[in-house]
Amino acid sequence: MIAERIALPGGEVELMRPPDAEALISEESFEHEELLPYWAELWASAVALAHDVSLRSLRGKPTLELGCGLGLPSIAAARAGGRVLATDWSPDAVVAPAANDERTGVEVETLGCSWAEPDPIVERGPWPLVLASDVLYEARNVDLLLGLLPRLVDETGLVLLADPGRVPAERFLAGAAERGWTIRSVASPRARRVLIHRLRKDSGEEASPSRTILS
Secondary structure: OEEEEEOOOOOOEEEEEOOOHHHHOOHHHHHHHOOOOHHHOOOHHHHHHHHHHHOOOOOOOEEEEEOOOOOHHHHHHHHOOOEEEEEEOOHHHHHHHHHHHHHHOOOEEEEEOOOOOOHHHHOOOOOOEEEEEOOOOOOHHHHHHHHHHHHHOOOOOEEEEEEOOOHHHHHHHHHHHHOOOEEEEEEOOOOOOOEEEEEEOOOOOOOOOOEEEEO
16 A cells, blocks of 8 residues: 545545556456456546545534545545545445544545446435545445435535546536436636536425536
C-alpha cells in the first residue's frame, strides 16, 4: 500500500491505496462478472465530492455513500460531523474506508451492498444525504441507480453525485429529470471537467422537472 495526501478545506487527509490497481484484476472474476477494481483508484470525482462535502456542516446527519471505493468523500463527511455509512459492492473496497478512517481519526461505518440487492441500505432510510462519485462509468449502472435513489431519499433528502462527464451519466441525468427530480449541476472548483449534480425529489408541488448547469 502507498500513502496519498489530499488537501481539503477541513485539513489534509492521508489515504492508503494499492500501488497498482491493474495488479488486482482477477481473470476469473472478470470473466464471470466483468467487474474491475475501480475502487482502488483515487478518482478526480472523489476528490471533488470530498471538497464539496468538507464545506458543509453535517451535525450528526446520517450520510450514505454509494460506491465508496477508497472512501474519501465518506471521510470528509465524517469530519464534517456526519454519521456515515460507506458502501460498495466489492468486499475489498469496504475494507479501505475502515482502514483509512483510523488514520484520519474519524469513524466511518462500512457495508458491502449491491445496488441489485439494496435492502440493507433501503431499510435504514430515508437518508438525509446520499453521496456518490464517478459511479456511472458503465451503462448498466444507470437503470440500477435510477431505481435505487427514490428508495433511499424522500422529498427532504439531498443526493450529491460527482461525475467527470461520462456518457452513462448524461443518460442518468436525463432519466432522473424525466422522473421529476430537481437537478442543479455545478462545476467543481477542485477538479476540471467534474460536475457536482445536486438532486432532490419532486415534492409534487412543481409539475415540471428542472436542470440547471452553472459554471
